[in-house]
Amino acid sequence: MTIFEQLRGAIAATLKVPPDSITERTRDEDLASWDSLGHINLMMTLEQTFDLALEVEDFEKLRSVPAMIEYLKGQGIG
């Protein structure tokens, strides 16, 4: 599974949207359930799925799929 596929599954489950609605370019404003609370849940999911420890400062930077992928690559994942 590519890192995007893993991410897509995790986002879809957390925000309760079909996986197809998430592309490599999706960002928060594209999905109604990716609101401020959905975002916090996503941050928790990201941590738990990829075994990371995010800082509060990272939360704001990770509001899109490309930003998440870049972050994960920076952490040596994928």
Next chain:
Amino acid sequence: MRKSQNQFESLLTARSRSELRSRVGGSGVKVTLPQAQQLVAHARSLESAVQTLRLGIVHTYTSDLLDPWLELAAALQGLDLQTYHAPYGLSPHEAEPHSGLVTHKPDVTLLLLRREDLHPELAKPLVRFDRAQQETIAAEALERLRDVVGRFRAQKVGQIVLTILPPALSSELGIYDAQSERSEHAWWASLKARIGQYLRESSQASLFLDLDDVLERVGRSTFFDPRLWYSAWFPFGAEAAREIARRVIGIGAVIKLPRAKVIVLDADNTLWGGIIGEDGIHGIALGPDYPGNAYLDFQRRLLDFQQRGFILALCSKNNPADVDQVLKEHPHQLLRDEHFAARRVNWQPKSSNLQALAEELNLGLDSFVFIDDSDHECAAVRQALPQVEVIQAPSQPVQLPGCLDAVARLEVLSLTAEDLVKTELYAQERRRRESKEQAEQGGGDSRDYLLSLGMKMSVGLNDVSHLTRLAQLTKKTNQFTLTTRRYDEQQVQEFIRATDWLVAHFSLADTFGDSGIVGLALIHIATPERAELDSFLMSCRVIGREAESAFLHTLLRRLAEAGVKEVVASYIPTPKNVLVENFLPEQDFEKCADGSYRRDLVKTPPRAESYFPITVEVSPGS
């Protein structure tokens, strides 16, 4: 990582919801958010929800992030959860008749408050106050809390569950706190005790859910996630959120699902280590050394459950004499013969024995929780009797003592005098039955036997001092009940206060003991000449002693004396109350064309007290 992934995947192989719940509850596996969604989906795919639970949340910090965990806990209990989050804050408007909360018609209203909501000074250090000032703050905080709870209690908001968030930081004085006369910890412990006392004595259907207990369980650094707290005002880390949600939904399960009443225990490798038939009384593990000490602690835990009002029964495949010997002679055995309300020790299938126990105890199988260490026995009972909650005893003895702690239906929201002596009451009943069998073998008739019991019935009218027990009777009684209407304490209190309702209860004493309050009638005096029997019910514990008729006719006599000429009643059949199918005709009620029953008190006067083998004493309520 690998280990927990495998553990998680093994959860998804559960074949029934109760098995899944039992595994998730006992596993201690950490669950991520996407995994929680997977568990929800799996639980729903196994069985559809049996009940809807309507939850209202009033909060002074972010509450929405609890949702996925609440959903998980609800799905595991088979509850379809409908949650309403009030707008942020402790607005008095939410406690008004047409508020969002009240129109949501919650079964449970969760109050998520912080300490400073009780008193503004609590936002600042408490230790700067001396003892007298601290006492003033405590009194004012309690007053504020009474006001808040009282406002919500005045509306129909279901069971109130009050929580107060522990502070994110440890004690103000650090390690010295425990010794200080200004100790924050001691102050808080004392305030909590007063909150508990207030809710117990003055507020119906209100429960203090102590988050400190969750904090102790998971630890402060796991309980709080400072990132979420400071960035989103959501305090809880995933593990704490899941545990709090589990407890809140557990309260909903106690309210909405059939009441658990009986804990049925296997013996070998459940009450003690080893097999009594093979290892013998000196060979089984039970005592001060490992693994016997874990079994001992489990037995102690079972006595705790007895104090919560659950009765214990034994169901074991063994030679009866072997098990008897342990109960009577083993020096470390805590559970003795008198702790079991009934037992089946034989070689029959456990499902047949459970059915026999249900008949003997006069309780439905859906009130049974069955504990056994064997995969095979658990699966067989789940298969044959899906209404029984089956908990598999962990194979590692060290896991055993806590294995029932996460079983929601073994929580209680109130305790009555009857609950504390429940097993003793059933044991009395067992002796009564034996005495009756002896009398019958001696050729005496059943009236002689009943007279020999020297029964005395105390009837109480419109008595508010037993609200908890009266409401509990409407909720727990399934068999001897004409209409199976459920009422909470608040509703019963309203009936007692209403001038056109009569609320009567009775208890029954005889030479073997006192039953406690076991019967209830709710009568609506519709007009001065016409009364309606809204509810008439009795605990099956006292069945077969003519108490139901003696009670009914006592009430009918009072109604007749007050000028009532006619009593209307109905029998609403359920799968469980076939026992009372003919009760009304037997009491001279006539069936009407519309299916209701009518009894003319003038043409057919109620029966006299002397008709029954019971002396009756009536005390009018306050």
